[in-house]
Amino acid sequence: MSTAVRPGDVLLGAQAGAVVLPVCDHYSGVEARMKKSLALQAEMAEEFGACVFDVTLDCEDGAPVGGEAEHAALVTELALAAKRGMRVGVRVHPVDHPAFAGDVVTIAGRAADRLSYLMVPKVESLVDVLQAVDALAAADAGALPLHVLIESPLAVRNAFDIAAHPRVQLLSFGLMDFVSAHAGAIPADGMGAAGQFTHPLVVRAKLEIASAAHAYGKVPSHCVVTEFSDTDAMRTAAKKAASQFGYTRMWSIHPAQIRPILEAFAPDEAQIHLATKIIAAAEAAGWAPVSFDGTLHDRASYRHFWQVLTRAHATGRALPHEAQGWFAPAASDPTTDNQRPEGFSP
Numbered sequence: 001m002s003t004a005v006r007p008g009d010v011l012l013g014a015q016a017g018a019v020v021l022p023v024c025d026h027y028s029g030v031e032a033r034m035k036k037s038l039a040l041q042a043e044m045a046e047e048f049g050a051c052v053f054d055v056t057l058d059c060e061d062g063a064p065v066g067g068e069a070e071h072a073a074l075v076t077e078l079a080l081a082a083k084r085g086m087r088v089g090v091r092v093h094p095v096d097h098p099a100f101a102g103d104v105v106t107i108a109g110r111a112a113d114r115l116s117y118l119m120v121p122k123v124e125s126l127v128d129v130l131q132a133v134d135a136l137a138a139a140d141a142g143a144l145p146l147h148v149l150i151e152s153p154l155a156v157r158n159a160f161d162i163a164a165h166p167r168v169q170l171l172s173f174g175l176m177d178f179v180s181a182h183a184g185a186i187p188a189d190g191m192g193a194a195g196q197f198t199h200p201l202v203v204r205a206k207l208e209i210a211s212a213a214h215a216y217g218k219v220p221s222h223c224v225v226t227e228f229s230d231t232d233a234m235r236t237a238a239k240k241a242a243s244q245f246g247y248t249r250m251w252s253i254h255p256a257q258i259r260p261i262l263e264a265f266a267p268d269e270a271q272i273h274l275a276t277k278i279i280a281a282a283e284a285a286g287w288a289p290v291s292f293d294g295t296l297h298d299r300a301s302y303r304h305f306w307q308v309l310t311r312a313h314a315t316g317r318a319l320p321h322e323a324q325g326w327f328a329p330a331a332s333d334p335t336t337d338n339q340r341p342e343g344f345s346p
Contacts, residue, residue, distance in 0.1 A: 006326055007279055007282075007283065007302075007306045007309075007326055008306060008310070008326075010287055011287075011299060011302050011303045011306050012303065012306070019169060019217055019218060019219055020219075020248075020307075020310045020311065020314050021054070021169075021170065021219050021248075021249055021314070022051060022052055022053050022054050022087060022249070022314055022315075023052075023053075023248065023249050023250065023261060023262060023265035023266070023311070023314060023315055024052065024053035024054070024249070024250060024251075024252050024257075024258050024261040024262055024265075025053065025054045025056055025089075025172075025221060025249060025250070025251050025252065026041070026053050026054065026055050026056065026251075026252040026253075026255070026257075026258055027056045027058050027091070027251060027252065027253050028055070028056075028057065028058060028062070029057070029058030029059070029060075029061050029062020029063070030062060031074060034055075034057050034062075034075070034078055035078065036255070037055045037255070038055055038078065038082050038083070038086070038088070040255055040258075041053060041055050041083075041086050041087075042083045042086060044258070044316075045085070045086065047316075048315075048316025049316060050313065050314070050316045051085060051086055051087050052262055052314070052315055052316040053252070053258055053261075053262070054087045054088070054089055054116065054117075055082075055086070055087070055088050055089070056088075056089045056090065056091050056119055057075045057078060057079060057088065057089070057090045057091070058090075058091045059071055059072055059075055059090060059091055059092050059093060059099075059103055059107075060091050060092065060093050060094070060121050062075075063093075063099070068093065068098075068099035068102065068103070069099070069102055069106070072092075072099070072102060072103050072106040072107055073106055075090055075107060076106055076107050076110050076111050079107070079111040079114050079115055080110070080111050080114055082114065087116040088114065088115060088116060089115060089116050089117040089118065089119055089147065090103075090107050090111075090115060090118055090119065091118075091119035091120075091121060091149075092104060092107065092118060092119070092120060092121075093121070094120070094121050094122040094123075094128075095120065095122075095123075095128050095131045095132055095135075096122075096128075100135070101135060104118075104132075104135040104136060104138075104139050104141075105138075105139050108135075108136055108139045108141035108144055109139040109140065109141065112136075112139070112140070112141035112143075112144050115144060116145070117144065117145045117146065117147045117169060117170070118132070118136065118141075118144050118145075118146055118147070119146075119147040119148070119149065119172070120132045120146060120147070120148050120149065121148075121149040121151065121174065122149060122151050122152070122155075122174075122177070123148040123149060123150065123151075123155060123162060124152060124154050124155050124158065125154070125155070125158045125161070125162070126158065126161045126162055126164075126165060128148075129146065129148065129162055129165050129167070129168060130165075132146055133146070133165075133167050145167065145168075145169035145170075146165075146167045146168050146169060147168075147169060147170040147171075147172060147221070148162060148168055148170070148171060148172065149172050149173075149174045149177075150162070150171055150172065150173055150174060150178075150205075150209050151173075151174030151177035151178050151181070152177065152178060152181045153178075153181060153182070153205075156178075156204075156205045156208050156209065159171060159208055159209050159212035159213075160212040160215060160216075162212070163212040163213055163215065163216040163218050164216050168218060169218060169219060170213070170218055170219040170220075170221055170249070171209050171212060171213045171218055171219070171220055171221065172220075172221035172222075172223070172251070173205065173206055173209050173220075173221070173222060173223040174223065175191055175196055175202070175223035175224060176191050176223075176224070176226075178202070178205055179191050179202065182201065185201075186199055186201055186202065187199075190202050191226065192226070192227070193225045193226075193227050193230065193233035193234070193236070193237050194233070196223070196237075197237070197240055206222075206223075206245050206247075207245065207246075210245055210246035210247055211246070214246060219248055219249055220246060220247045220248060220249070221247065221248075221249040221250065221251065222237075222238075222241035222245070222247040222249065222250040222251065223250075223251060224251045224253050225237045225238075225253075225257065226253070228253055228254035228256060228257055229254075229256070231256065231260060234256075234257050234260045234261075235260040235263070235264060238250055238260055238261050238263075238264030238265065239264045241264075242264050242265045248265070248311070249265070250264075250265065262315050262316070265311065265315060266311065266312060266315035266316075266317050267308045267309075267311055267312045267315075267317065269317075271308055271312075272308065272309065272312050272317060272319065272320070272323075273320060274305070275305035275306070275308040275309050275312075276309065276319070276320045276322060276323045277292070278290075278292055278297055278301070278302065278305045279302065279305055279306055279309065279323070279326075280322055280323075281297075282297065282302045287299060287302065309323055309326070313327050
């Protein structure tokens with residue numbers, strides 16, 4: 001099978017949805033847990049044959065008050081020491097926090113080439129994005145993608161403007177701060193695994209963020225499930241986020257949550273095989289419309305089935321032999337680390 005022209009090149013291009021990242025974003029901020037997270041990431045990459053989840057080293061909640069500079073230095077050393085081929089990001093302090101500038105200078109200034117992204121919390125508007133972009137440019141880290149946390153009613157209102165900025169790669173929903181921002185108007189169970197899918201204001205925020213992300217080809221990342229010991233609650237929430245709310249990625253705050261997220265966001269075997277057959281038929285037809293099992297397919301449906309396969313690849317699912325060539329590195333591709341998402345967008 002020829003791979004001179006890859007399906008993604010034909011079907012996506014500048015099409016919204018072209019960015020594909022690992023479906024799980026695992027957060028840790030305490031030194032011992034950060035080290036364990038990085039070790040687990042490398043172990044599971046060996047198991048799956050791909051880096052199937054990101055590790056975000058946390059400065060916002062992880063740094064002790066008064067020890068922000070020391071924590072930023074620790075995070076930088078961990079990022080620099082991470083195994084090659086792994087995807088590591090850092091959550092810094094908000095742009096209006098006194099430690100923000102120091103975070104960027106220390107972390108992005110020293111480790112930008114080893115980082116996959118910088119997560120900026122409590123982004124309220126495009127002004128905050130521009131401030132983060134300027135800070136990265138001043139630290140000679142101008143190419144580092146930005147992930148942003150939407151955590152307030154005002155931020156939800158501005159989500160489309162935020163998503164439109166070319167440096168923003170991902171919009172993430174900060175559930176707990178969003179609920180707290182309503183001064184008690186949303187009950188506490190709106191932060192729970194079940195209540196976050198039923199309270200109208202929380203549901204509306206989730207849908208707005210997902211819609212804004214998809215409108216500009218960015219990744220919508222779903223919020224936490226705080227009941228980390230309840231595997232069934234985690235699995236149910238992840239399935240709802242993926243199948244009903246349009247999210248293509250989700251937070252993990254405990255190692256036990258990683259595999260349920262991978263399972264919930266990965267296509268099943270039947271979807272993978274159907275997608276492979278349809279993309280193979282499309283390729284054989286030169287991407288013209290085809291009839292498959294009595295159903296008409298054209299480039300619109302081809303894009304959907306190609307995205308099924310890219311999600312399968314990003315979650316480490318086994319691909320049929322005929323699909324594997326679509327994801328093999330091109331002979332002309334330079335050897336790279338995993339820092340940029342293009343590795344997941346053949």
